[in-house]
Amino acid sequence: MKPFLFLTSLLPLALFAPAFAAEEVRVYSGRHYNTDRQVYKKFSDQTGIKVRLVEASGISLVQRLKSEGKNTKADVIILVDAARINNAANAGLFGNIQSSSLDQSVPSRYRDPKKRWFGLTRRVRAIIVNPALVSPSSVTSYSQLASPALKGKVCLRKRKNVYNQSLVADQLALKGTAKVKTWLKGLTNNVRQPYFGGDIGLIRAVAQGQCGVGVVNHYYLARMRAGVNGKKDQQFANKVKIVMPKPAHVNISAAAVSRYSKNKKNAVKLIEYLSSPQGSAGLAGPTYEFPLKGVGGSTYLKGMTKFTPDRVTISQLSRYNKEAIRLMTEAGWK
Ligand SMILES: [Fe+2]
Incomplete structure (x- = not known):
């Protein structure tokens, strides 16, 4: 009896094991x-x-x-x-x-x-604008963010955030160290401090006029416009204009x-x-x-879908990451 019992108790398991x-x-x-x-x-x-x-x-x-x-x-x-x-x-x-x-x-x-x-x-690193303070047509490229006309009006996320590190790496791949150094100097000179901890807070600050212009990933604005974060953020998001830089960092x-x-x-x-x-x-x-x-x-992607990616590949972005961080630090990007 014992071997039989042993078999019957094992048999179903063996038969059905593959399915389970x-x-x-x-x-x-x-x-x-x-x-x-x-x-x-x-x-x-x-x-x-x-x-x-x-x-x-x-x-x-x-x-x-x-x-x-x-x-x-x-x-x-x-x-x-x-x-x-x-x-x-x-x-x-x-x-x-x-x-x-x-x-x-x-x-x-x-x-x-x-x-x-x-x-x-x-995802595209986009430029957002409070149109009461800055004309969207004056910031159609990342390089224009360094224009002296924007002194005290630019808000940026902190240096440690990878999104901005990749943006700077992207510009390094496109333009080289010397040009990026000059750009970063102008850009950080324009910053209205403090540097932000996240893209959403930055969008709110632009909407409220604490900043005239900022840099964020496009989907944060789309999500706020869609009401994902509630009514208040939706209102903020609708006050902000988005510019897809020409060409865009993807x-x-x-x-x-x-x-x-x-x-x-x-x-x-x-x-x-x-x-x-x-x-x-x-x-x-x-x-x-x-x-x-x-x-x-x-x-909710209105105004965001027409963009031309620049020619930088994703693997180039990582190649320039260390240099990007170094130059950001040197320029005083906190
Ligand atoms: Fe994100």
Whole structure:
């Protein structure tokens, strides 16, 4: 009797184990948007692969990956900002991805030439203006922010924020050290202090006339206009004009496969889905970012959808990150 009992108790388990042990992929994400979950769910519905999500700030995710080393359970890493993802790649945290589908979905400027990360969504570092104080037509480029006419009117986010580091890196790639030094001198000279801790606070300050002009990622303004942060912020956002600089600095959020993923096949499948036209639009739509191709159709993106990206690639942005920080510090960018 005993062997039989043993068998009957094991048999159902053995038979059904494959169905229960659903395939899964673990994602460490520095994108903190609830709406991303709907995109993961669509992927799961289509493939039967479960997505387990760990969300935290980009820096802490990178730290965690480093300390977990070979024992990490992460399969896919998603981070915002070019420099951050490339620094993590250079720290040896990611594996290489060979995928013709990714090569096709992600334009070459938005992916790593060494195939360690691929872009998912795009964001533009835009100029916002209080039209009562500054004419939007006087600030159609980043370089005009250094014009002496704007003394005491420019508000900026703090130096430690990666978005502005990438903006300065972008200008370095385009114009070289000497020109950027001069630009930074004029720019920091125009700043109305204090430097801001976030883009949303900066938009409020421009709306209230504490600043005439500021620099923010476009989607913060779109989100405020959409009422995501409530009525008051919506009113602020509607008082502000946005200028998409000509040409515009474009940054990305991007995905990579963890070097020690035990599940690389599914990890790549997920990234392929997220960067596909459907996946990229699914991530970018609700957050008012731009997908990899095209601009989406939200009415809250009014005035933001016509922009020409400059010729700087995402991997160039990270190459100039250190020099950018150095020059910002030197110019007194706090
Ligand atoms: Fe952001």
